Amino acid sequence: MTCFFMLHSCLLVLLLLLLSVPPAHSQEYSVNGKSVPLNVYEAAQLVNESVTFLKKQDFGRAQSRLKSALLLDPTMAVAHSNLGLLLARQGKTREAIEHLKKATQLPDSPNLAFVNLACCYQSSGNLAAAIDVYKRLIRRQASLDEPAARHSRDVLAVLEREMERQDKLGSSAEKAKLADNYLADAGGRNFVRWADSRFPLKVFIEPVEGELDGFDSNYNTILKKAFYDWAQKTQQKVKFQFVDSPERCDIHCFWTNDDEKLGDGTEAGETELRFFGHAIAHVEMALRAKELPGDFPYTENAVTTTCRHEIGHALGVLGHSASAADAMYFTIPLADESRAISSRDVATILALYRKPLDFNSLCLDFLLSSENWRKFGLFIPLLLLLLLLLIYARKGKKKTKLKKKKAVSS
Ligand SMILES: [Zn+2]
Numbered sequence: 001m002t003c004f005f006m007l008h009s010c011l012l013v014l015l016l017l018l019l020s021v022p023p024a025h026s027q028e029y030s031v032n033g034k035s036v037p038l039n040v041y042e043a044a045q046l047v048n049e050s051v052t053f054l055k056k057q058d059f060g061r062a063q064s065r066l067k068s069a070l071l072l073d074p075t076m077a078v079a080h081s082n083l084g085l086l087l088a089r090q091g092k093t094r095e096a097i098e099h100l101k102k103a104t105q106l107p108d109s110p111n112l113a114f115v116n117l118a119c120c121y122q123s124s125g126n127l128a129a130a131i132d133v134y135k136r137l138i139r140r141q142a143s144l145d146e147p148a149a150r151h152s153r154d155v156l157a158v159l160e161r162e163m164e165r166q167d168k169l170g171s172s173a174e175k176a177k178l179a180d181n182y183l184a185d186a187g188g189r190n191f192v193r194w195a196d197s198r199f200p201l202k203v204f205i206e207p208v209e210g211e212l213d214g215f216d217s218n219y220n221t222i223l224k225k226a227f228y229d230w231a232q233k234t235q236q237k238v239k240f241q242f243v244d245s246p247e248r249c250d251i252h253c254f255w256t257n258d259d260e261k262l263g264d265g266t267e268a269g270e271t272e273l274r275f276f277g278h279a280i281a282h283v284e285m286a287l288r289a290k291e292l293p294g295d296f297p298y299t300e301n302a303v304t305t306t307c308r309h310e311i312g313h314a315l316g317v318l319g320h321s322a323s324a325a326d327a328m329y330f331t332i333p334l335a336d337e338s339r340a341i342s343s344r345d346v347a348t349i350l351a352l353y354r355k356p357l358d359f360n361s362l363c364l365d366f367l368l369s370s371e372n373w374r375k376f377g378l379f380i381p382l383l384l385l386l387l388l389l390l391i392y393a394r395k396g397k398k399k400t401k402l403k404k405k406k407a408v409s410s
Contacts, residue, residue, distance in 0.1 A: 181344055
């Protein structure tokens with residue numbers, strides 16, 4: 001079982017400050033365990049108030065609290081970071097960059113300010129600046145084994161590959177042009193895909209039984225629509241059929257808030273692929289039902305983006321796109337908007353499905369498919385035995401050829 005990259009919702013986390021209320025007789029104030037002057041304490045209180053308003057999508061009041069906090073303490077990194085995120089959420093990228101840049105220059109800057117700044121740079125087409133921010137972030141992340149640090153390095157590698165590719169293109173007009181597809185970042189030679197005979201893929205969406213915090217019945221409609229979107233965009237090259245039973249389904253989708261099923265608990269969705277050789281055999285897709293504590297509330301846009309993204313993985317996109325305009329970009333947009341399936345996403349899937357599956361993968365896929373077991377029953381073990389003999393015979397042939405070559409050269 002293999003787990004691949006996931007969509008990261010952690011980017012939207014709003015930062016709170018821990019305040020300790022001073023006793024009536026004392027003039028001691030503390031923020032995050034540190035003794036601070038009154039103006040910093042009051043600024044921290046305003047930041048916390050702004051988080052409450054942000055969660056309610058009351059951007060006006062949140063913004064005024066954050067601006068007041070910065071008047072009291074212009075060096076409060078968290079206030080700059082949250083204000084930058086708030087502005088980005090409203091699509092005000094240029095203003096957002098100013099505040100996030102300021103946040104990353106301050107000594108107590110949160111790591112998320114770096115991630116959000118890089119995201120803003122990318123969405124405004126400044127790849128070099130985004131790379132620079134990620135390099136700074138990696139340098140400050142204490143342990144390189146941390147999942148967050150590992151993820152930062154993966155992201156940096158994708159960005160650098162895209163930058164390198166653009167550098168090779170020469171003129172600035174050419175540089176600005178993205179490749180038609182991002183297959184190299186989405187699996188490359190180690191590609192996996194469904195065998196053509198498996199389409200339409202059978203999709204089972206597990207019904208939610210009982211209470212699932214945050215789940216809205218509309219989510220299943222959004223999920224189904226996301227499958228239809230992929231089918232329609234690829235002109236039915238990939239297509240799906242919804243089934244009522246998990247038995248013999250190809251893609252099993254379920255909503256959950258279980259952190260264990262959602263990576264390290266910071267993911268909006270996680271898609272696991274099982275495959276034989278290059279042929280995908282089965283997919284398990286976990287989708288988060290409720291936003292993480294501190295995140296903006298899930299909107300239909302966020303759910304739509306997550307579903308489209310995870311389906312891309314389910315189709316065989318193992319990595320991510322380096323362009324924020326693609327559904328397979330590695331983060332959800334900071335602005336509250338759904339990310340469409342782009343022409344590059346479509347071109348990547350079409351390129352992937354033009355790659356032929358090798359003989360062994362096709363045979364294994366045929367023999368181990370539960371659907372074929374149902375159809376052909378006992379013939380399957382015989383065919384399996386035949387295939388193993390064939391593979392063995394091929395290996396034997398190769399060895400003999402090698403021996404002959406050695407004999408000639410000696
Ligand atoms: Zn992903």
